Amino acid sequence: MPTLHLGNHRCTVTNLINIDSVKLSCKNCSLSELCLPRSLSPEDLARFEEIVTQRPPIPKGGALYRSGEPSHALYAIKSGALKSIVTTEDGEEQIVGFHMPGELVGFDGVESVHNCTVVSLERSSVCELPLKDLEFLSQKISSLHREVCTVMRREISQEQSMLLLLARRTAESRLASFLVSLSRRLGSRGFSQTDFNLVMSRHDIANYLGLAAETVSRLISKFQEAGILSVNRRRVVIRDLDALNGKVGTCSSAKSA
Known part of the structure; x- marks a missing residue:
């Protein structure tokens, strides 16, 4: 090292x-x-x-x-x-x-x-x-x-x-962990924790998380339908940070691809 x-x-x-x-x-x-x-x-x-x-x-x-x-x-x-x-x-x-x-x-x-x-x-x-x-x-x-x-x-x-993120078994918990981590990092640097632009593409996010791009898009839509996120192109607004945190440890049926 x-x-x-x-x-x-x-x-x-x-x-x-x-x-x-x-x-x-x-x-x-x-x-x-x-x-x-x-x-x-x-x-x-x-x-x-x-x-x-x-x-x-x-x-x-x-x-x-x-x-x-x-x-x-x-x-x-x-x-x-x-x-x-x-x-x-x-x-x-x-x-x-x-x-x-x-x-x-x-x-x-x-x-x-x-x-x-x-x-x-x-x-x-x-x-x-x-x-x-x-x-x-x-x-x-x-x-x-x-x-x-x-x-x-x-x-x-x-x-x-x-x-630790990549060791998580479900696609849902991986994506939730990624968004929570990004939120915290931005907040620690004086930026908004709940309203920010995803400068990385969904393909890049999928690559980083070891998922298919279609899986990332599907889960983002799922989080929107649940009222956890609002997404307009690359702008993300976290509506319910507690609920997003709750997804970090969830063992839902969403599977990585």
Whole structure:
């Protein structure tokens, strides 16, 4: 498993394009309270800004990085959304994660090489944090070290949650778990928990959950008929969050496909 060395500490997680970069101001970023700099003093924030660059916008379908490329940075998502993809032994693409504004991606390196491809679900912008610079700065700023380790622990937790999600026996509980998890993640980042856009397609959701796209569409319709959701194209309004939570552990007759 890859290890990020932060001074005398070690944090372990499982799991380029030559361009001109642009400097930016973290203190003026609308997501600064959700990102690594949130606990930094003004002086330390100025030092942190020196290592951060903003990548040019990634168009829908564009790759932030690809499997097999060197892993040299973490990326903070400013806007848009991304998905992580691995290729199975039989050549099929499997989605293993979705990433939202305020979250970090890039923890998937194995021996300094990415083991998945990260693709933009819509036009997205990210900030690049070079690992070598981040490691060096974390040795000097203890609060930054704590933030990095917190984010890495959250990454491990999300991977464990995915394993638990895929272990659920019914298609209904898988989809309910996915929507509840997405709601919580958006809420924790200051967005609405009950009114949001699904930037990922139903095909992508089905791929992630190990279901057929038709099954996902059928279950969304079922949740609408039960008054749990309202769906208009990609806009989702959760009408009854308690009922949706109740579906997470249900053992209904809905079967995965």
